[in-house]
Amino acid sequence: MSRIIKGFFILIVTLPILSGCWDEIEPQRMYYVNGVGVDFKDNQYEIYLQLINFKDIAKSEIPYVPEAPAEIGYAIGETLEEAIYELYRSIDQEVFWGHMNFLIFTEEALKHEEVISVFDTFLRFRETRYQMNVHLTQDSLKEILLTTPILNKSLIDSKLSHPLNARKLEVFTEPVNLKNLVIGLNEPSHEVSLPLVSIVKNWDTTKEHPSKETTIKGIGILSKDGFKGVIIGDNARGINWMQNKKNRGDLTFKLDNNKSLTVDMEEKYFDVKPVIKGNQVQFDVDIKVDVILNGFKKKATENAIRKGVIKKVKEEIKATYEAGLMLNVDIYRLSEHLYRNNVKVWKALENNGKIPLNEESIRIINVEIDKIKSGRKTFSETINK
Structure with missing residues (x-):
């Protein structure tokens, strides 16, 4: 067999292997979802999508990121899915959900009778994971999602994304991920205590205004029959013990x-x-x-x-x-x-x-x-x- 024929034979054999990567998308050509905020007003869902900078993921230890650390997308829809697809229409690259770390809800969203279906949406989507944390807030979703950690650390190291980072300092209330939420609602007493996230201004910077940071100020109780209410401050401290x-x-x-x-x-x-x-x-x-x-x-x-x-x-x-x-x-x-x-x-x-x-x-x-x-x-x- 001549060298030309041998070379042609090798090419034919290896083509299927090489072509397996041709449709892969390069990481820098994708947007990465870190968190989603869900509100419900005027009988419509309001969705806030937090996309984080790719360089912020790859170099999370760098204390300063010159590019914007995050972009917050906003859309409304009669269903959660409609709002998400409305956001897709204004995005110019593929969105990857596999790095999504948290969901945060307003009280109005948790009080809505179909809130369980929202959890179901994220559970059924093939890219999302059961380990994402679930939070509650009474503050502005947009303001919380735009709050960066102290010293401009990466958003993937924030309290919302990884609440146990500061476990050695204090654990006010145990974080709840999507898996534990489903288990808690399915087993007696069919109630789950979600961390109540708020914004504080405890840190001063060289700017004119104090730096904002998130804190856990209490808990909100969700049951399979609806939202029960919140316990705030000293009245919630017994949870820790x-x-x-x-x-x-x-x-x-x-x-x-x-x-x-x-x-x-x-x-x-x-x-x-x-x-x-x-x-x-x-x-x-x-x-x-x-x-x-x-x-x-x-x-x-x-x-x-x-x-x-x-x-x-x-x-x-x-x-x-x-x-x-x-x-x-x-x-x-x-x-x-x-x-x-x-x-x-x-x-x-x-x-x-x-x-x-x-x-x-x-x-x-x-x-x-x-x-x-x-x-x-x-x-x-x-x-x-």
Whole structure:
């Protein structure tokens, strides 16, 4: 066989392999969706699409990006899909949804009777993932989506995209991704607590106006039957101590001498036990924490710190629980704890997935402090006066 024939034969064999990449689109010729905001007004959906700069993805550690870090597209439609296709008509390159990190809703959108169908849209689309986070806000969607992290860090590292980046500092409430939202709505008590995102201006810059940043200021409760309401500020702090995952947070309380002290708290153990007596059920809560002292108050004894921490944790848990009762919400998912422990009793008591709850349903809150870490070898002030 001549060299020409051999070369022709090799070309014919390799052509199918080479042609497999001919229809691929180069990464720089695509737009990347990082997040979507959903509002509902005047019986129409309002969609905000956050497209992030490709260079911002590839070089997320660069603190300054000269190009615009994001563009926000806006459209309205009678359905979510119609609004998205309306945006497509003004886009000049293909849109890739595989890097989408979050969904954020207004209260009006969550109150709409067809909000579950919105989740279904993103679940069914082949490019989106179950890991995207779901948030709620009472602020302007456009303003939130245009807010960049401190020092112009990449938007893919923002609190909306990756809320656990700051876990070592504090976890106010556990983030909810699309997978956990579906599970929570399908299982007792068929309610999910979504992080409530707001804008703060805590950081100063060289500009005339303070820099804006997002923060979590509370929770909003969504059930399969509709939106229940929000719990904000100190009334929501009990959530931090009633989660199965190890959490860290701050706690400010009064000592016996009426001086305030702030400590770091690391939760090591959490358990809820149903106590069944006939047709009545109550719950015992057991929590074990470590306390870390950042500052020190004169005459603050270890016993006084233990007493103050235990009292304050119990107060925060009760305050959040009572705020949930006012919204007819099983804020700590006590119904699910009974369901997992004794499904027979749960079936006898449940109504639409939830069991009846009142102020006496939590019988005991047992808070145990395992260690108090002073940060020094001595349990005394650093400088003697």
